[in-house]
Amino acid sequence: MLIAKKSKRIATNILYVIFFCLITIIFIFPMAYVLGNSFRNTQAIWTNAYPFSLKSFFTIEDFTMNGYLYSLGMTDTARYQGVNITRNLAISLYSSLAVVGISMLVSTAAAYFFARLPFPKKNILLVLVVATMMIPQQVVTVPLYFVADFLGLINTFWALVVPWYSSPFVVFLLIQFISDIPYELDEAAIVDGANRFQILWRVILPNCIPGLLTVGLMEFQFIWNEYFWPLIAINRTRLQPIQVAIAAQFTDRAQNWGAVFATMVLASLPVILLFLFAQKYFYDSVASTGIKG
Amino acid sequence: MKTCNSSLRASKLLLILFVLPALLNFIVFRYLPIFWALRTSFYNYSLLGGYRGFIGLENYSSLLKDTAFLQSMRVTLQYFIIYVPSVVFLALILGNFVSMTKPGVNFLRAIIFIPVVTSFVVVSIVWGMLLNRDVGMVNAILNNLGFSRVPFLMNARTALPTVALISVWKNVGYSMIIIVAGLKGVDKSLYESAYIDGASSFRIYWSITLPMISRQIMFITIWATLQAFQSFVPIQTLTGGGPNRSTNVIVYHIYNIGFNFGRMGYAISMSIILLVILLLVSIIQMRMFKRDY
Numbered sequence: 001m002l003i004a005k006k007s008k009r010i011a012t013n014i015l016y017v018i019f020f021c022l023i024t025i026i027f028i029f030p031m032a033y034v035l036g037n038s039f040r041n042t043q044a045i046w047t048n049a050y051p052f053s054l055k056s057f058f059t060i061e062d063f064t065m066n067g068y069l070y071s072l073g074m075t076d077t078a079r080y081q082g083v084n085i086t087r088n089l090a091i092s093l094y095s096s097l098a099v100v101g102i103s104m105l106v107s108t109a110a111a112y113f114f115a116r117l118p119f120p121k122k123n124i125l126l127v128l129v130v131a132t133m134m135i136p137q138q139v140v141t142v143p144l145y146f147v148a149d150f151l152g153l154i155n156t157f158w159a160l161v162v163p164w165y166s167s168p169f170v171v172f173l174l175i176q177f178i179s180d181i182p183y184e185l186d187e188a189a190i191v192d193g194a195n196r197f198q199i200l201w202r203v204i205l206p207n208c209i210p211g212l213l214t215v216g217l218m219e220f221q222f223i224w225n226e227y228f229w230p231l232i233a234i235n236r237t238r239l240q241p242i243q244v245a246i247a248a249q250f251t252d253r254a255q256n257w258g259a260v261f262a263t264m265v266l267a268s269l270p271v272i273l274l275f276l277f278a279q280k281y282f283y284d285s286v287a288s289t290g291i292k293g
Numbered sequence: 294m295k296t297c298n299s300s301l302r303a304s305k306l307l308l309i310l311f312v313l314p315a316l317l318n319f320i321v322f323r324y325l326p327i328f329w330a331l332r333t334s335f336y337n338y339s340l341l342g343g344y345r346g347f348i349g350l351e352n353y354s355s356l357l358k359d360t361a362f363l364q365s366m367r368v369t370l371q372y373f374i375i376y377v378p379s380v381v382f383l384a385l386i387l388g389n390f391v392s393m394t395k396p397g398v399n400f401l402r403a404i405i406f407i408p409v410v411t412s413f414v415v416v417s418i419v420w421g422m423l424l425n426r427d428v429g430m431v432n433a434i435l436n437n438l439g440f441s442r443v444p445f446l447m448n449a450r451t452a453l454p455t456v457a458l459i460s461v462w463k464n465v466g467y468s469m470i471i472i473v474a475g476l477k478g479v480d481k482s483l484y485e486s487a488y489i490d491g492a493s494s495f496r497i498y499w500s501i502t503l504p505m506i507s508r509q510i511m512f513i514t515i516w517a518t519l520q521a522f523q524s525f526v527p528i529q530t531l532t533g534g535g536p537n538r539s540t541n542v543i544v545y546h547i548y549n550i551g552f553n554f555g556r557m558g559y560a561i562s563m564s565i566i567l568l569v570i571l572l573l574v575s576i577i578q579m580r581m582f583k584r585d586y
Contacts, residue, residue, distance in 0.1 A: 016395055023387070026462075027404040030419045033430060052433035110315035117308050125312065132319045134575040135327065138523035138544050139568050142551055143326035143333070143561060151321075163322040166315040196308070225412035227526050232552065243414045247530050250418050264418065268411045275410045279403060282410065286467055287474035 032057050038067050038261035045257050067258030071249075071266065085263055087238060088245035093270075095160035095241060096223040100216045102165040108212070110166065111174030112200050116186065132168035138228060145232050159233040160241060164223060170215045173288055177211030178204055210281070217278055218285040221271050242267045327568065330561045338558030340551065352562035362563060364538060365546040368453065372542055373521040375457040380517040381510065383465050388472025402473070406466035413463060413526035420459045421446065421531045446532055449539040456527045456540055464520060468513040475509035476502070515578040522571055543567055 036058030037045050044062035048055045069075045073084025113119070114126055144163060145154070153159040181204065189199050205212070227243045234240050240248070246263050275282050334352050337345040356362050387405060391398045408416055423430045426444040436442060445455040479502060487497050503510075525544040528534060534541035534549065541549075543563065551560030 016393075019390060020397060020401065023390070023401055024404065027408070029430075030416075030423060031407065033423065034415075034419055046428055049428045049430065050433045050436070052430060052437045056430055056433065106314040106318070109311045113308065113311035117311060119305065119308055125316065128316070129319065132323045134572060134579075135323050136519060136523055136568065136571040138525055139547075139564050139571065140323065140326045140330075142547060142564055143330035144322060146329055146333075147322065147326050163318075166318040168319060168323075171315055196311070200311075221410050225410075225414075227412065227414050228529075228548075231529075232548075243412050246418065247414050250530070260418070264415045268415050271410045271412075272407055275407065276403065279406075282406065283402075283470050283474075286470040 034261050034264050038258065038265045039063050039065065040258050040261075041066055042257045045261075064258070067256070067260075067262030068266070070256060070259045071263045083249075083259070085242065085245055085249075085266065088240055088242040089266060091157065091160070091239060092224055092241040092243070092267075095157065096220045098161045099164050099223045100219050102161070103167060103170055103219055104212055104216060106166045107170040107215070108174055108178075108205065108208070109200060110171045111178050112204050114171070115175050115178040116183075116199075116204075117196065129168050129171055133172065141228050141232060144229070148233060154233055155236055155239065157239060160223070160226075160230060163229070164219075167219065170219060173215055173285070174208065174211055176288065177208045181207045210284075213278070214281045214285045214288070217274060217281050220274070221282075224271055330564055330568075333558050334562035334565050336558050338561070340555035340557045348558075352559050353566075355559075356562060356566065361538075361541075362546070365541050365543050368539065368541050369522060369524075369543045371453055372457050372524060373518065375454055376460060376521040376524075377514060377517045379458065379461045380465055380468055381514050383461065384468035384472050384513055385510070387465065387469045388476060391469065392473050392476045402466075402470070405469055408463045409466040411463070414530055416463045417459060417527040417530040420462070420527075424455060447536055449535075449537045452532055452536060452540050456524075456532060459527050459531075460520070460524060464517075468517065471509050471513055472506060475506035479505045511581055512578075515574060515581075518574055519571060522567065522574075 033056075039058065040048075040062045041064055044059070048059060048062075050056075066075065070078045070083060071085050073079060073086060078084065110129075114122065114129075119125075148154055148159055148163060151162075153162055185203050185207065186199055189203050194202065224241075225243060226241070227247070230241045230244050231247075234244065237245075237248070242263075246260075246267055249263055250260055333344075335347060335349055337348050337351075339345065387401075391402045391405070422428075424432070424445040426432060426442055426447060429445075431445075432442045443451065446452050483501050483505075484497060487501055492500075523544050524542050525548065528540050528542055528545040529548070532540040534545055544567070547560045547563050547567070550563070551557045
């Protein structure tokens with residue numbers, strides 16, 4: 001009996017290790033491939049690609065930073081060919097930060113309105129917000145082009161910011177976070193003579209910082225990774241965010257593969273690092289959208 | 294309370310200022326495109342020439358006879374049939390796997406979630422390289438193992454499943470986290486009594502665990518459905534709808550007809566059809582989640 005139990009435990013542990021390795025390989029393998037090959041030049045990439053071995057990922061003797069330097073426009077060839085993704089990275093960064101910053105103010109104010117303020121027929125407005133979540137984004141992207149065009153946003157930096165400065169998901173999640181703040185705190189501030197704006201600024205905002213972090217990271221990732229909208233809205237190379245620039249580099253300058261890999265690393269690393277340092281908030285944002293539906 | 298309220302009785306107009314910026318965003322950038330699209334779908338509208346006259350329902354009636362549109366809808370349906378069961382099934386397996394109390398599960402969660410926060414453009418390009426017929430690493434491995442090379446993305450039979458599975462790899466982490474959150478909420482005492490009654494672990498899983506996380510399963514199913522009908526990035530970056538239109542999913546078809554062929558009114562009428570389909574899916578979702586409250 002005891003031996004049977006013990007051997008069963010060993011069997012489960014072996015099975016666990018096998019599955020563990022399998023999952024790790026499937027998910028790490030593509031990333032290791034990109035990271036390793038971003039430190040090589042084109043020739044080293046293709047000579048080691050086949051047959052498959054550990055060399056296909058990386059070899060010390062081929063190590064070079066040239067892919068990165070070329071992508072960032074720091075080598076002579078890059079300067080001659082006009083390659084420089086620094087600008088695209090900056091555009092992605094600025095637009096993501098702008099959206100997060102504006103959304104934090106606008107969406108929190110809206111969530112505060114729904115969670116706390118007395119207003120006749122408030123629920124009708126809330127239905128308008130909730131119904132917005134049902135609109136499938138990719139489907140509306142093409143018509144959105146014409147609204148943005150009418151407003152003169154197409155081919156400007158603001159096309160990347162203005163349509164997204166508030167999000168129904170963010171408002172909805174923040175309503176939940178604000179509802180969790182005890183109303184006594186508001187009352188105490190009211191006794192002290194604070195008005196609504198002061199309550200929002202001094203009581204609500206400081207008390208929903210975890211909530212703001214959760215939605216802020218969610219929005220940053222969304223804008224940083226967005227591809228379809230900027231692809232349509234921006235066709236001037238100088239204004240393209242990094243994701244669109246990568247796709248262009250992949251098709252245009254396919255001869256410098258090291259640079260393509262390096263660009264991909266530079267385009268994904270910021271968000272992956274954010275995730276690794278703030279995993280809890282990322283999981284929270286997923287779990288809260290999932291459970292609340 | 295009453296005296297407090299009177300001290301800050303602001304006019305209703307002032308209160309609406311809190312919510313106005315967010316509402317303005319939703320109305321202009323989420324609802325207006327839909328109304329614009331609805332109106333445009335009744336016109337002969339070209340990207341360069343603008344409105345060329347009211348044609349009523351002609352766009353819609355020609356859609357019914359348009360073999361390219363019907364073919365694209367069929368491809369989308371095939372994509373849906375591959376994508377949704379794979380995501381749900383794998384999310385269940387992975388979600389249960391990383392919910393075990395074993396060393397390393399947090400690491401697994403993180404690496405499965407990294408593709409979710411990585412941009413779809415990068416993921417597509419990486420897999421496009423890995424699956425390349427001549428230099429791709431997957432084919433190098435197949436070759437090492439003695440199999441013949443598979444032209445994953447260049448064969449009309451394999452291209453669609455390949456693209457669908459790339460999307461599964463990218464998105465499964467999201468659904469997995471929802472399952473993990475659901476499993477956390479399952480009452481452990483239920484297991485004990487079932488265990489005492491001598492139920493097998495499969496039986497326990499089937500009759501206790503699965504019903505307890507049915508809301509989460511339903512949510513990820515609908516979420517995956519909405520994604521399946523809106524797939525665009527891997528198609529645009531990897532296959533361009535080919536080979537032989539085998540990956541010409543509907544959102545890509547709309548984009549292509551609208552922006553590359555300039556037949557915007559026609560493309561928009563397809564968007565409206567898709568919008569109606571997805572709104573129906575969302576309404577079913579709302580109904581199903583209401584039942585639980």
